[in-house]
Amino acid sequence: MGWKIPKSAGGWRAIFYSLRLASKVGWLRLWRAMTSKNACKTCALGMGGQKGGMRNETGHWPEVCKKSLQAMVADMQHGLAPEFFNKYSIEQLKTLSPRELEMSGRLIAPLYAGPGSSHYQVVDWEFALEKIASSLRETPVDRHFFYASGRSANEAGFLLQLFARLHGTNFVNNCSYYCHQASGVGLSQSLGTSTATISLEDLDQTDLFFLIGGNPASNHPRLMRTLMQIRRRGGKVIVINPVREIGLVNFKVPSDPWSLLFGSKIASLYLQPNIGGDMALLSGIAKATLESASQNQEFIDQATQGFSDFKEMVHNLSWETIESLSGVSKVEILQAAELFSKSKNAVFAWTMGITHHLHGTENVRSIVNLALLRGMVGKPGAGLLPIRGHSNVQGLGSMGVVPNLREGFLKNLESYLGLSLPRTTGLDTMGCMEAAHNGEMDVAFCLGGNLFGSNPDASFAQQALEKTPLVVYLNTTLNTGHAWGLGKETLILPVLARDEEAQPTTQESMFNFVRLSEGGPARYPGARSEVEIIAGLGSRVLGNSGPVDWRKLRAHQTIREMIADIVPGYQEIRTLEKTRNEFHVAKRVFHDTHFPGESGQASFSCVSPPVDNLGQGELRLMTVRSEGQFNTVVYEEEDIYRGQERRDVILLNPQDMAQLGFKRDELVCVVSSAGVLQPIRVRSHPIRQGNALMYYPEANILVPKEIDPVSRTPAFKNIRITLERFEESPGKTPLPLA
């Protein structure tokens, strides 16, 4: 059948794919779009902006990846003609795959579906905006919530939260609650900061890179060049991942001729723990470090607190417990500890394999513990690096698109406005969805994203939105939420992408670097700027004679001036448009050992590994991205690096396949406490025994909506499942998206 795991990832295949994409929309057109001075739209590694398209924060060229091209090409598609919505009923939209929805074209006119509507109908902007404004005016403010994805600009994000708070609610949040929230919370608890402690330049001095719970070969491809360079310098890369991801073993970096021809070895050591086994594994590395007396005692004494309790906790953990909970042998753990002990500058990077757990925050704190043990925070070349998802998700956090503003931000905002803002406890994303499910919400306003598709427990999410009288989506393209996540009334408002904005916008990368995107000609006259829409609602709902004149806030520079006065660390944004001097947010990069927070010290935390035994026939399931998708947007059905040509598969360890008695492509029902997904094909894959892999968003039917109590993040990576042979029977009707 010709589908196998390749020997390496990246390389010519990525290049040929890119060339094919270019011929779709026209070479010159795509080249112009890619080289325009706009921040890349995909991941938060960041490129583009004033240094020029396809350049990273240090100015390195060429920086490009398939994902940025895919996102650009999708934005350059034809506009979706109104006839499309006459042809396809809402029921028919449900039969389209995420890929078909994305590829059907760009949204170019507001769409409306009312109670009992069979089809969306095109409406004019006046109707759409007045419907939203009247709903917001006429229903109680504590029944409204605001969600943002991570692709919108700082200007739109700031305005959204400003609108929500002046309107009188703190029910405002962003997709981080389903993503890196555990990183922000864990880092704040341990260090008093919530973002990366290093800048991109620091990685030039790093000699050991821990890559934990992430698959950058697919999801942050430009990081692969950095990893290759670390190895070339003689540095080491330790990968911690239950799945042997081929791109983390061998990657052909397309922009490097030698690597392209011969491939680059990435992992120096590849550890495959159980899903959720990281805390035990990290404690094991800490134990070995202490047993060989390789800790940096001077740093510990000067810059940290809580060490003795931590030491005792680690001491009390037996090697047997560590091995059985992590699934990794002591021998391998000692190898990792030895590399760690020899390193001068270690960086700890992690992604969703760490945060998507009921103990996500504790996972993050265990990583910090290990870094502190050898003084790997607070000096050049070493530190902590949450590898963020969306291109501006960190910016949206900085802009206050969060339920509870930090004290400094709130005080600045109040003194700027000259009034007191609501101090009521805000609701995070799951909090809002639960309230909606209880029938306690009247308006859901979503700035981008796919709130339905990103949610755990798809049936619950569908019901929550269904019970909401008005659901508003601001989007560029159609997604599964527009088919499955309808309210009693639903509005879809078409927006411009950042490179189509008439005024410049700004974005913040995961290295705390703020970029200016130039904007560009609008591709679709029917779509509007996000800022224009929000400011317009401000005028309609709150009027222009209150604390702010919303008409003036249509000017992005005016918003930036407000941000400079209010958002901590963002002063330089005031003159950014004029000077074009992109900058690092102040006080985020740590090159010395004075940490924020009252004591100025970093904290060890006693987080002990969770016990997570499997019952008879049970498996732990992770839900992950394929190489060909961006979150709920699927560009290609295949996952080339895992050798899969389709998405309705479950990947199991070959021994589990044998023990459960399944052959390749046998059809199963996957059963969890939240739902059933069927029919699914069973396939073998190099994954730690007892663990399984499926693709998000389809698998969200199976994800229970329980969350990490500290960060409020769902456990998208650890779902208890069993498998049953699939037999067609009338009792088993497919659930949404099955």
Ligand SMILES: Nc1nc2c(c(=O)[nH]1)N[C@H]1C(S)=C(S)[C@@H](COP(=O)(O)OP(=O)(O)OC[C@H]3O[C@@H](n4cnc5c(=O)[nH]c(N)nc54)[C@H](O)[C@@H]3O)O[C@H]1N2
């Ligand atoms: N092409 C592309 N790029 C993207 C995205 C995309 O969808 N497509 N999404 C963007 C977004 S919003 C985000 S948040 C990031 C996501 O980037 P990633 O976090 O890399 O994405 P996931 O596919 O969720 O994969 C997580 C990895 O964690 C591993 N894993 C699962 N469970 C565990 C565990 O318990 N422990 C450990 N150690 N590892 C585990 C999986 O095997 C997998 O390799 O990527 C961003 N960039």
Ligand SMILES: Nc1nc2c(c(=O)[nH]1)N[C@H]1C(S)=C(S)[C@@H](COP(=O)(O)OP(=O)(O)OC[C@H]3O[C@@H](n4cnc5c(=O)[nH]c(N)nc54)[C@H](O)[C@@H]3O)O[C@H]1N2
């Ligand atoms: N099971 C499972 N569930 C998960 C995850 C998982 O790993 N497993 N990952 C979680 C993570 S990490 C995240 S971040 C969330 C993602 O959740 P979201 O951020 O809510 O979802 P996306 O799929 O990224 O949103 C895609 C939509 O964004 C719109 N869009 C694109 N560009 C723009 C723009 O410039 N402006 C506006 N307004 N809209 C735009 C397009 O219409 C597109 O349909 O999902 C979470 N859910």
Ligand SMILES: [Mo]
């Ligand atoms: Mo994310």
